[in-house]
Amino acid sequence: MARSRNVAPLDRFSAFSDGVFAIAITILVLELPVPLGAPHLGRTLLEEWPDFLGYFISFAYIGGVWVEHAWLTRLMKAADAASYAMNLLLLLSVALLPFSTRLMVGYLNEPQVGLAVLIYGLTVLLASTTLSFLMMYVAAEPSLVLDEVSDSELRAIYPQRWVSIGVNAAALGLAFIAPYVAVALYLLQTLLLLIGPLSGFRLRRRSTAGTRQP
Amino acid sequence: MARSRNVAPLDRFSAFSDGVFAIAITILVLELPVPLGAPHLGRTLLEEWPDFLGYFISFAYIGGVWVEHAWLTRLMKAADAASYAMNLLLLLSVALLPFSTRLMVGYLNEPQVGLAVLIYGLTVLLASTTLSFLMMYVAAEPSLVLDEVSDSELRAIYPQRWVSIGVNAAALGLAFIAPYVAVALYLLQTLLLLIGPLSGFRLRRRSTAGTRQP
Amino acid sequence: MARSRNVAPLDRFSAFSDGVFAIAITILVLELPVPLGAPHLGRTLLEEWPDFLGYFISFAYIGGVWVEHAWLTRLMKAADAASYAMNLLLLLSVALLPFSTRLMVGYLNEPQVGLAVLIYGLTVLLASTTLSFLMMYVAAEPSLVLDEVSDSELRAIYPQRWVSIGVNAAALGLAFIAPYVAVALYLLQTLLLLIGPLSGFRLRRRSTAGTRQP
Amino acid sequence: MARSRNVAPLDRFSAFSDGVFAIAITILVLELPVPLGAPHLGRTLLEEWPDFLGYFISFAYIGGVWVEHAWLTRLMKAADAASYAMNLLLLLSVALLPFSTRLMVGYLNEPQVGLAVLIYGLTVLLASTTLSFLMMYVAAEPSLVLDEVSDSELRAIYPQRWVSIGVNAAALGLAFIAPYVAVALYLLQTLLLLIGPLSGFRLRRRSTAGTRQP
Numbered sequence: 001m002a003r004s005r006n007v008a009p010l011d012r013f014s015a016f017s018d019g020v021f022a023i024a025i026t027i028l029v030l031e032l033p034v035p036l037g038a039p040h041l042g043r044t045l046l047e048e049w050p051d052f053l054g055y056f057i058s059f060a061y062i063g064g065v066w067v068e069h070a071w072l073t074r075l076m077k078a079a080d081a082a083s084y085a086m087n088l089l090l091l092l093s094v095a096l097l098p099f100s101t102r103l104m105v106g107y108l109n110e111p112q113v114g115l116a117v118l119i120y121g122l123t124v125l126l127a128s129t130t131l132s133f134l135m136m137y138v139a140a141e142p143s144l145v146l147d148e149v150s151d152s153e154l155r156a157i158y159p160q161r162w163v164s165i166g167v168n169a170a171a172l173g174l175a176f177i178a179p180y181v182a183v184a185l186y187l188l189q190t191l192l193l194l195i196g197p198l199s200g201f202r203l204r205r206r207s208t209a210g211t212r213q214p
Numbered sequence: 215m216a217r218s219r220n221v222a223p224l225d226r227f228s229a230f231s232d233g234v235f236a237i238a239i240t241i242l243v244l245e246l247p248v249p250l251g252a253p254h255l256g257r258t259l260l261e262e263w264p265d266f267l268g269y270f271i272s273f274a275y276i277g278g279v280w281v282e283h284a285w286l287t288r289l290m291k292a293a294d295a296a297s298y299a300m301n302l303l304l305l306l307s308v309a310l311l312p313f314s315t316r317l318m319v320g321y322l323n324e325p326q327v328g329l330a331v332l333i334y335g336l337t338v339l340l341a342s343t344t345l346s347f348l349m350m351y352v353a354a355e356p357s358l359v360l361d362e363v364s365d366s367e368l369r370a371i372y373p374q375r376w377v378s379i380g381v382n383a384a385a386l387g388l389a390f391i392a393p394y395v396a397v398a399l400y401l402l403q404t405l406l407l408l409i410g411p412l413s414g415f416r417l418r419r420r421s422t423a424g425t426r427q428p
Numbered sequence: 429m430a431r432s433r434n435v436a437p438l439d440r441f442s443a444f445s446d447g448v449f450a451i452a453i454t455i456l457v458l459e460l461p462v463p464l465g466a467p468h469l470g471r472t473l474l475e476e477w478p479d480f481l482g483y484f485i486s487f488a489y490i491g492g493v494w495v496e497h498a499w500l501t502r503l504m505k506a507a508d509a510a511s512y513a514m515n516l517l518l519l520l521s522v523a524l525l526p527f528s529t530r531l532m533v534g535y536l537n538e539p540q541v542g543l544a545v546l547i548y549g550l551t552v553l554l555a556s557t558t559l560s561f562l563m564m565y566v567a568a569e570p571s572l573v574l575d576e577v578s579d580s581e582l583r584a585i586y587p588q589r590w591v592s593i594g595v596n597a598a599a600l601g602l603a604f605i606a607p608y609v610a611v612a613l614y615l616l617q618t619l620l621l622l623i624g625p626l627s628g629f630r631l632r633r634r635s636t637a638g639t640r641q642p
Numbered sequence: 643m644a645r646s647r648n649v650a651p652l653d654r655f656s657a658f659s660d661g662v663f664a665i666a667i668t669i670l671v672l673e674l675p676v677p678l679g680a681p682h683l684g685r686t687l688l689e690e691w692p693d694f695l696g697y698f699i700s701f702a703y704i705g706g707v708w709v710e711h712a713w714l715t716r717l718m719k720a721a722d723a724a725s726y727a728m729n730l731l732l733l734l735s736v737a738l739l740p741f742s743t744r745l746m747v748g749y750l751n752e753p754q755v756g757l758a759v760l761i762y763g764l765t766v767l768l769a770s771t772t773l774s775f776l777m778m779y780v781a782a783e784p785s786l787v788l789d790e791v792s793d794s795e796l797r798a799i800y801p802q803r804w805v806s807i808g809v810n811a812a813a814l815g816l817a818f819i820a821p822y823v824a825v826a827l828y829l830l831q832t833l834l835l836l837i838g839p840l841s842g843f844r845l846r847r848r849s850t851a852g853t854r855q856p
Contacts, residue, residue, distance in 0.1 A: 008495075008498060008499060008502070009498055009499075009501070009502045011442075012442060012446060012498040012501065013498070014225075014226060014229070015229060015442070015443060015446045016446045016449060016450055016494060016498070018226060018229045018230045018233055018450075019233055019446055019447055019449075019450025019451070019454075020450045020453065020454050021230060021233075022230055022232075022233025022234045022236075022237060022450075023233070023237055023450060023451055023454040023455070024454055024457075025234060025305070025309065026233075026234050026237040026238055026241070026309045027237070027241070027454070027455070027457075027458070028309070029238075029241075029309050029310060029312050029313050030241065030244070030312075030458070032313045034313060034316045034317050034320060035317075036320045037320075037324075038326075041321065041326040041329050041330065042329055045333075056306075059302075059306050059309070060302070060306075063302040063305075063306075066230060067222075067295075067298055067302075070222060070223055070226040070227070070230070070298075071222060071223075073223070073226065074222065074223045080628070081495075081624075081625035081628060082625050082626060082627075082628040082629040082630075084495055084498075084625060085622050085623075085624075085625035085626045085629070086626065086629060088487075088488070088491040088495075088622065089622070091453070091491075092484075092487050092488075092491075095453065095454045095456070095457050095487070096457060098457050098458075099457050099460045099462060102462045103462050103463075106462060106464045106465075107469065110465075112466075112469040115469050115470055116469065119473075133629075133631060136631055136632075137629060137630070137631065137632075140630075140631075140632040194299050194302065194303070195299075196295075196299075197295035197296050197298060197299035198296060198299045198300065199296075200294070200295060200296040201296040201299070201300060201347075201351060202351070202354075203347060203350055203351065203354075204350075204351075204354040228653075228654060228657070229657060232654060232657045232658045232661055233661055235658060235661075236658055236661025236662045236664075236665060237661070237665055239662065239733070239737065240661075240662050240665040240666055240669070240737045241665070241669070242737070243666075243669075243737050243738060243740050243741050244669070244672070244740075246741045248741060248744045248745050248748060249745075250748045251748075251752075252754075255749065255754040255757050255758065256757055259761075270734075273730075273734050273737070274730070274734075277730040277733075277734075280658060281650075281723075281726055281730075284650060284651055284654040284655070284658070284726075285650060285651075287651070287654065288650065288651045408727050408730065408731070409727075410723075410727075411723035411724050411726060411727035412724060412727045412728065413724075414722070414723055414724040415724040415727070415728060415775075415779060416724075416779070416782075417775060417778055417779065417782075418778075418779075418782040436709075436712060436713060436716070437712055437715070437716045439656075440656060440660060440712040440715065441712070443656070443657060443660045444660045444663060444664055444708060444712070447660055447661055447663075447664025447665070447668075448664045448667060448668050450664075451664060451665055451668040451669070452668055452671075455668070455669070455671075455672070458672070508842070509709075509838075509839035509842060510839050510840060510841075510842040510843040510844075512709055512712075512839060513836050513837075513838075513839035513840045513843070514840065514843060516701075516702070516705040516709075516836065517836070519667070519705075520698075520701050520702075520705075523667065523668045523670070523671050523701070524671060526671050526672075527671050527674045527676060530676045531676050531677075534676060534678045534679075535683065538679075540680075540683040543683050543684055544683065547687075561843075561845060564845055564846075565843060565844070565845065565846075568844075568845075568846040
């Protein structure tokens, strides 16, 4: 069987991406300043609210991108050279988030907040766009998609991703004019990413009568 | 076959979680201060005992949570959107532990020790609660559990997890009144996590007579 | 069945390598300085261009090495002790890249730029050479290669890898004489690594008529 | 089928360990000081030789432990609670190596070198001992070992591991009396770990005549 350079292994595509997502999301904590020797620890921590806000927004955002990525690879049977390269661009922008998060939160109380939020927004827009392009490329490439995936599911990707690009482009436009509104929009987006799925969460007692018998 | 958005891949659920657990547990070491140029190296290291205590407690605690997580996924056949989101909240609190560990150990010899231990306790309680909720949710969701898992095993999860939440809530209550007792409780908990399983450990010589023939 | 020490598991070979590649590529961001409290944020960031250039070159270079590594393991059915050891030397040089990148960018505007670029070039040449040796060793070792891989594909590895070693040796020779030309060559190499595969990237609309029916 | 708490998944045992090994080995680079703005870059780097020596020794040592770990799991069909706990102790000592490496190299030119090498040696001895105990425990536990593994291979583990413990205990004894001899012993051990397997490495040209036909 001829092996074309164009068909690349999916398991390492997933494993490497999982690694980069996991590291980027976990080293966010290294940017949280630990106030050692503060005479008023409580007040000092409260004054650090931009750091905690940035930690939460970026953690939830990377988590949300990872969920989409995991959902995408579930539909795939292989990767190819173009999807590998687009995926690297996605990972490059995700790996930049600890940097641009720290920049944004460092200027939230400063006059230059507009530019700092703009740079954060550019990183998020880059991540959103490369993820969207990756998903659309895969959806249109029959050699990469499992046979049992329905056409309707693949077509549903397009409007969803253009909405995501649109929202992040709008937030970017707001960044310079009304940076705090843009930050609120990023917070709202990540809350929806987390709370949306949690709406299906229920703490039920496992019934003692055998519920699993048919 | 229709693929519902609600059924998500379990392999990436495990791989991403393994990544975050592994990174959080390994970057704890970056918080250990290396005393360069100390005239009395031995004494300086002994004075750093809170750092080593914090390293050990948090390493063992994250290790313990990881063991429970690995034990949980062993029972699962799939994940869904709600378990993905609850898992992200668990990982968020685990990823915060390097921060709150450093905060706690930085104030163990300071008057503000109560607040620092309280914040550490909150992170641990958040991790314990989200892990417990994740386990209970999965146990009550037949579509996520392997068919061969017995009902009795799943029901046993509930009392165990409420005990864990209760112990960590009690430690939190102690944090402000008697912070050192709370720290001792955290140390005890992690020692039990490690020594409990090690009680089954034995160094036996492999017998030369064929022990494995039936 | 006798298990020779010489046949080692391929899954952990891949998983460990994925881990080191993912961490090395992601901690590059920790070397990007965040200019806190800068009165002219925009100008300060523009003056940091060597840092961003270094981030991009090293990210793309590690990404490119990872793609080659994933492509290699796709041809393999097992690893052995020699390939494990050569792989460790490859990972050692990749793990050094965050250090030598920071060194190179820190001296791009300094008189000692030649030596700094030379050290960066040595790291890259070491990575390129160990990767090439690993690939050539595997290609010549029938016990490690899947039976269905064609001889022509394996033989094609040799000229490709010698070209890669040659280009990186040439860049190293240039480093001392004309360091900026060497840096431009590294940038060109990484752009080709990313843009080459992206030339196959197309954003197509998924046609509404069933394109996947035969 | 009853699922005993004592039988734990092997895939996550491996994946989590791979993660910790990969992170510990890769963050060693964060301890290498980048001499920015040095007037004599070459001389400054040469004066940093203890850092590079420490980087190399610890990289090769962690790599060597990882190879043994991968070789061990190749023989296993399952893990249990005791092997999970012993593995956590192994990972704890491996994760400490970036700290004790930095301590050792920071005092190589200082009068307190003995104590610093002693602490490094303790970490290495702890890693060697927990790895050995893990391997011996697994070898004596038929429920964890694949049926096709021969008794002779399992029995061969015992003398090998006692030699490893003995060498590292001897190096520890030397640390205080003759610290540089102990460091030389660690360097020798890691060189053997890498060069031993590389002795099987050969750069052969793939013959054009079909070598793989029987």
